[in-house]
Amino acid sequence: ACTPKKASWRGASVEGRVASERMSASLIADNLLRPFQLERTALRGRVVRLGALVDRVLTRHDYPEPVGRLLGELLVLAATLAGALKFNGTFSLQIRSDGPVSLMLADCTNDGAMRGYARYDDAGVAEAPGTDAGALLGNGQLAFTVDQNQSGQAYQGIVELSGTTLTDCMQTYFRQSEQLRTGLKIAVDRVEAGDAARWRAGGIMIQRLADEGADAWSDEQLDDDWLRTMLLLGTATDAELVDPHLPPERLLLQLFHEEGVRVFTPLELRFGCRCSRERVETMLRRFPEHELDDMKDDDGDVVVTCQFCNVDFRFDDAQLARLHGRLPN
Secondary structure, rough: OOOOOOOOOOOOEHHHHHHHHOOOOOOOOOOEEEEEEEOOEEEEEEEEEEEEHHHHHHHHHOOOOOHHHHHHHHHHHHHHHOOOOOOOOOEEEEEOOOOEEEEEEEEEEOOOEEEEEEOOOHHHHOOOOOHHHHHOOOOOEEEEEEOOOOOEEEEEEEEEEOOHHHHHHHHHHHHHHHHHEEEEEEEEEEEOOOOEEEEEEEEEEEOOOOOOHHHOOOHHHHHHHHHHHHHHHHHOHHHHHHHHOHHHHHHHHHHHHHHHEEOOOEOOOOOOOOOHHHHHHHOOOOOHHHHHHHHHHHHHHHHEOOOOOOOOOOOOOOOHHHOOHHHOO
């Protein structure tokens, strides 16, 4: 599950972790979720770094840059929030709005498979008064859902869209609904890699949790720790959050070395679309044949395109007949 668990090196501090691996080729810098704790405070957090994963999601549909940045931010949020939960299934964030970007979805399974999708109007995006979330989304809601595989139970929370970024929206939710102090810093950008620019994304979330022994601190100390940590978090630059040559552990050390940083076992993240030809066949069997005839393209085939990975599944007349048992498999 996406829950903090002590690493095989027994929860060594970041200083010890980085020193012990200084002679290795590199630390894992991409496509991971790394929980951490600031030892001199009652604060915990997660750092997320997305490389090839976010680039694959955003380039599959060749999103306009403002849409790509928005979806990249949602992917980072999905990973950081999933990292705070213990579940066996899928955590998803979904936005529906009346703006040029009318739908966005990002989800993360408990074993780190991620995917994302955005539906938008080209002309509306081009004519929008700005490129931030407020201009592209307009009025709408952000829903987060946890679907448990085994129990079939689901939990859902909904928050109204507010602020100029999705980060603002989530901070408003935690402050008003959960009464949980939450600090967030997220960056999404294109970074030159060889002869091309690749999408990259990164983020840090810090929260003050009730079970972190906060009773041992006075209210004044808790407030001082929080303000100091937020100031330190604010010094993280967008370039540092997405830097492929700056492992997340070293970034945490740069930001919070005076607080004492302890990191925990990372969750490796990967692109994981759950589409398959078998699933599409199951879906098509639900349609009567005359409705399938209406779905055919100019070549006489039924084509189903996965919204997430943009892969086409094509079915000709013979394949459709087999689905309905008119021809043997």
